[in-house]
Amino acid sequence: MMKRLTCILLFLFMGISMVIAQNTRVSGTVTSADDGLPVIGASVVVKGTTLGTVTDMDGKYSIEVPSNAKLLKISYVGMKAQEVAAKTGLRVVLESDAENLDEVVVTAMGIKRSEKSIGYSATSVGGETISNKRTTDVMSGLAGKVAGVQISTTSSDPGASNSVVIRGVSSLSGSNQPLYIIDGVPLNNTATYSSDGLNNGYDFGSGSNAVNPDDVENMTILKGAAATALYGSRAASGVIMITTKSGKIQKKGLGVEYNGGLQWETLLRIPELQNEFGMGWYGDKTMIENGSWGPRMDGSMQLWGNVYDNSQKLKPYSAMEDNVKDFFDTGVRYNNSVSFNGATDKSTYFVSFSQVSDDGMIPTNADSYNKYTFSTRGSHKVGHLTFSSSVNYAYQKNKFVSTGQGKTTMYNSIMQTPRDISIISLKDLDDPFNSPGYYYTPYGVTNPYYVLNNFQNQYESERFYGKFQMDYDFLKYFKFTYRFGLDTSTGHHNTGDPNLSAMYAGTPDWADALKSLTGSVTQQTTRRREINQDVLLNFEMPISDFNINALVGFNGNERQTSYLYSAVSNLTIPTWFDLSNSADKPSVDQHKQLRRLMGALGQFEASWRDMAYLTVTARNDWSSTLPKGNRSFFYPGFTGSFIFTELLNDNLKEIISFGKVRAAWGKTGNDATPYMVSSVYAQGSANSSGWNTSSFPFTKVGVNAFSVGNVIGSNTLSPEMTTETEFGVNMAFLKNRISFDASFYNRNSDKQIFSLNMDPASGYTAQNMNLGKIRNKGIELLVNVTPVKLKDFSWDVSWNFTKNWSKVISLPEELGGITSIYGFSGGTQMYAIVGQPVGVFKAVVPEYDPNGNIVVNSSTGLPVEAAEQIVGSMNFKYQMGFSTTFKYKGISLTADLDVRHGGKMFSRTKNIEYFTGNAIQTTYNDRNPFIVPHSVNKITGADGSVSYVENTTALNATNIYNYWNNGGSDLASAFLINKSYVKLRSVVLGWDVPTKWLTKTPFQGLKVSAFGNNLFVWTPKSNTFVDPELTSFGNDLEGNFGEYSANPSSRKFGFNLMVKF
Secondary structure (H helix, E strand, O other): OHHHHHHHHHHHHHHHHHHHHHEEEEEEEEEEOOOOOEOOOOEEEEOOOOOEEEOOOOOEEEEEEEOOOOEEEEEOOOEOOEEEEOOOOEEEEEOEOOOOHHHEEEOHHHOEEEHHHOOOOEEEEEHHHHHHOOOOOOOHHHOOOOOOEEEEEOOOOOOOOEEEEEOOOOOOOOOOOOEEEEOOEEEOOOOOEOOOOOOOEOEOOOHHHHOOHHHEEEEEEEOOHHHHHHHHHHOOOOEEEEEEOOOOOOOOOOOEEEEEEEEEEEEEEOOOEOOOEOOEEOOEOOOOOOOEOOOEOOOOEEEEEEEEOOEEEEEEOOOOOOHHHHHOOOEEEEEEEEEEEEEOOOEEEEEEEEEEEEEOOOOOOOOEEEEEEEEEEEEEEEOOEEEEEEEEEEEEEEEOOOEOOOOOOHHHHHHOOOOOOOHHHHOOOOOHHHOOOOOOOOOOOOOHHHHHHHOEEEEEEEEEEEEEEEEEEEOOOEEEEEEEEEEEEEEEEEEEEOOHHHHOOOOOOHHHHHOOOOOEEEEEEEEEEEEEEEEEEEEEEEEOOEEEEEEEEEEEEEEEEEEEEEEEEOEOOOOOOOOOOEOOOOEEEEEEEEEEEEEEEEEEEEEEOOOEEEEEEEEEEEEOOOOOOOOEEEEEEEEEEEEHHHHOOHHHHOOEEEEEEEEEEEEEEEOOOOOOOOOOEEEOEEEOOOOOEEEOOEOOOOEOOEEEOOEEOOOOOOOEEEEEEEEEEEEEEOOOOEEEEEEEEEEEEEOOEEEEEOOHHHOOOEEEEEOOEEEEEEEEEEEEEEEEEOOOEEEEEEEEEEEEEEEEEEOOHHHOOEEEEEEOOOOOEEEEEOOOOOOEEEEOOEOEOOOOOEEEOOOOOOEOEOOOEEEEEOOOOEEEEEEEEEEEOOEEEEEEEEEEEOOEEEEHHHHHHHHHOOEHHHHHHHHOOEOOOOEEEEEEOOOOOEEEEEOOOOEOHHHHHHHHHOOHHHHHHHHEEEOOEEEEEEEEEEEEOOHHHHOOOOOOEEEEEEEEEEEEEEOOOOOOOOOOOOOOOOOOHHHHHEEOOOOOEEEEEEEEEEEEO
16 A cells, blocks of 8 residues: 555656646736836736736736746736747836726726626726816716716806716615715715705705815726625615826826816806886886886886985886896806826825815805815835825815895895896995895895895815725735725804894885894804725636636724704894804704714626626625614625627627627615614603794703604614616627617615604604615616727717616505605695606696696686696606717817706796796786686586686786796696706817927926816707706705706806926
C-alpha cells in the first residue's frame, strides 16, 4: 500500500513539475491614459485559453502563462481592449473608448458595471451633460431626457425644489421621491415647502440642491426594484446615484478649472387678459373694485379709488394692455465655480468652490437666492490600503414671495387688478393712495409693491455632508470596504407680517381689509442629522469562461430630526419682526424624532463568456419604526441578461452591432414614519359641543396638560411593499449608429399605510394600519440615431417615450373604495378610487339631458348642478423627449424638447380671472345678454315624468358674472385645466477654442457657450392661463393637485465661460 501511494505521489509531483516547466509567470501594470492612475479590476486573459486574472489596487497583475501562449488580452469597462505580448514587465496604458464611455454604470452600493451586463433599466448621464445646462441644481436640466422619469420644476422662484417621480406614484401617504446617494452615502432630500399652499405657499428647495452641478462626474438613475433592492426599505421610489469628480494626474497645466456666467430671466407665461372692459361690477362703473365687470372702456377721464385729504385720483378709462407684464423685472443671476485637482500614483485630491447669486424677475430682492458650496475630496494609498474622504459644505439663503389666496400675497393681488389700472403706477409707496389704508379697493387685495417691501418670508440653511472610506485589497480577489457617511443640516425659516391694523386705523380700508391684520412673527428651526455606515466584503475572480463577483455587507443608518417653532401676533411695533414684540406670549411647538435602520445585504453575480449574466441580490432590514417582533423584512432581487449578438457571425455583426434581452424581478419597501406603532402623548384639548376647541396651555392662568393622542398605533405595522417585474431588449445597428432600449415593467405597491377614521365613541379618531394596493405598469423606449458622422461634423438625435398605466387595486373596506388625497372640503378634490388611476378629480358638472344638452334654470338661465363626477386624472397619457446635437469641429449645438400629453390640474389663476372678469373668455358676446349654448329646461310632470324643452332664458348682466364665476357651462370642473404641454427645455451653443490657439497661453482649455432654459411653452388652446408645470402644494403627490395663484413661470438665457489652467 505504501509503495502504491509513493508511486502515485511521485507521478503527481512529476506531472506538476512538467506543468510548471511549461508555464511562465508574467507580470505587469495597467494604467489609464486619461489620468495616469492604476486601473483597478482590469481583466487579464491569456488569449486562446480560459486562464485569467484581474489587476489589484496598484493596477498590477501576475499570471501563469503556458509556453505556447503569445498574447494577453487586457480589457476594462469603458476602455479600449488591448492585446499585448505575453512577457513580463509590461506597462499597459488603456485609452477611453469614446463609443462606450456612457456604458459604464454605477449601480447600488457604488458598484461599477458595464451597461451591457445589467439585467434592468438604468440610465447613466455624464457630468458634462448636467453642467452644460447651467442650472443651479443637478436635476432640472434632465427634464424630458430620461424615459420613465418625470422631472418637474415646482416653481419659477429661484432655489425651488424639483419633483422627480420614477415609474409613477406608488405611495398614497409616504414619499414618492427617489433616494439620493452621493459617493455611496445617502443625502437627505427633504423639501422645505409650505403645508398651507392655499394661503401662504412657498418652496425653498430640497437637499439635492446642495450639490454643485460642476462637481458631478456621473449620475445613474436606478428605476426598478431589482436595481434598488440592496437599499431595501428606502428604495421603493428609485435611487439616484451621483458620483462626484476626483483628482487626476495632470499631464499639462495646473488642474484648475473655472466656470463663470451671467443669466437673465423673463416672463414665460401669464394669462391672456381681455382689454375691453374695466373696473366695475355687474356692468356698472365703480371706483373701488377689484374686478373688471364694468362698462366697455371708452378712454374718458374717470375718478377712481379712495378719497384722501378731500382729493381723489383721475385717470383715463382705458386698457392697460401690459400692466401685468410691465410689473415684472428682468431677473439676473451670476455664478462662479472654481476647482483644482491633481494626483500622483498614490494620492488624489479635488477641491472646489461655487457661488450663485440670483435675483429673480419679481421687483425688489424679495425673490432672491444665494448659494455657496465648498467641497474637498482626496484619497491616499498605502500598500494594499486606500483611504478616501470627502467633506462638503453648502450654504443657502432664500427669500420667497408667498403665493395663495391671502390678502397679502403678491400675485393674488395682481390677478385681481382691473384692466384699466396701471400696476407700475402703484410703485411709489410715499403716495398715500398706494398705501394699504387708502388703496383703491378694500376687497381682499393689497398693493403688490407694498407686500414686496414690507412682508418677510426667508429661509437660511447650512449643510455639511461627506464620508470617510477605507478599502483593503487582500488575497488577490478580495476587497474589504468600510464607509462612514454623515449628512447634517440646520435650517431657519422666518416670516413677518406688519401690524396694518395699528398702522392704518381710521383709514377707508381699515374696517373691511385691515382690522384683523394685527401682525405676526414666526421663527422655525429644523435640524437634521443622518449617520450611515457600510461594511462590505467583495470577491471577484475569473474562473475559466466564467467571471464571479460576490458581495456581502452590513448597513447601519440613523436619522434624527428636531423641530422648534414659535409664533406671536398682535405686534406692538408694527414693522419689527421679533418674538418679543408683543404683549402676547409666543406659542411654541417642538418635535423630535429618531429612527434607526439596520440591514444585512448580499449580491452574487456570474457571467459566462461576456454573453450571459445572472445577478441575485438580497437585503434584510430591521427598522425601529416598526413593532418589536415585526421589524424584520426581506428584499430579494433577480436579474438575468443574454447578449445574443455574440452568437452571430461577423457579417451579421456589421448590421446588428449589439443585441441583448433582459429580465428582472425585485422587491423594495417604503418604511413607516416614526411613532406610528403606539399612541403618542400630546397637549390636551377640549371641544365645546362642536363650536370651539380649547387647547392647553392656558397661559393666562399658567395651566398645562397632556393626554394620550387620538390615533391608535398598530402592532402589525409593516413597510409598504413594492414588487416589480421588468423585461427589456437593447439593440444597436450599423456600428452603433442606430440603437434602442425598450422596457416593460409591472410594479405592485402593497400594504399602503393609512390612518383610518374611527367612531369617536371609541375614544379615538383614527388607527394606523396597512391596507391598499397600487399598480403601475408601463413601457419605456429610448432611441438614439446618428444620421451623419463625418470627420469634422456629426449629428445625433435622441427620442424617449414613456407611457404609464396607474391603477388603484384595493383600499380598506372602511373607506368604501375611495380616499381623498387633496382638495377643497365640499368642492373639487383629488382622490384615490379603486379601479381608477391614482389621483382622479371629482368636481361639480352641469346636468345634461339624454341628447347631451345642458340643463339650465328656467328663471336665471344658469346651468343646473349635477352630482360630483370624475372629470379626469392627474396622470399624463404619455410623455416624450427629443434631443438633437450638431457638432462641427469645436462648435456644438444642442436642443431638448419636452412633451407631456393629457392629465388635469386645478388652476386658481383661471378661477380668479373668471371671478374678476379679467379672462379673455369672459368677453363672450361682448357681454351682452345671451342664452347658454345648447341649453334646455327640465320639466317634471305631476306623475314624475321628465321632459326637456329648448331654453329661452337669456343671462342678464348679474348672471353673466355668476355664469363665469361659477365656471361657465362646465361649472366647477372648468377650473381643472388640461396640463398638456410642449416645452423647449434647453438650447446650448458652445465653442471649444482650438488648442493650437492656446499653445502660447497659460490656458489648457477654453470654452464659450450661450444657453437658454424653458425658452418656450405650447399648451392646448383651452389653457390660456398658466404653465402647467407649476404647483403650490409641494413636490410630491399632493403637488399634482395644481396651482393656487402660483407665481408665473419664467424663461432663462445667458452665457458661460469655462477656462482650464
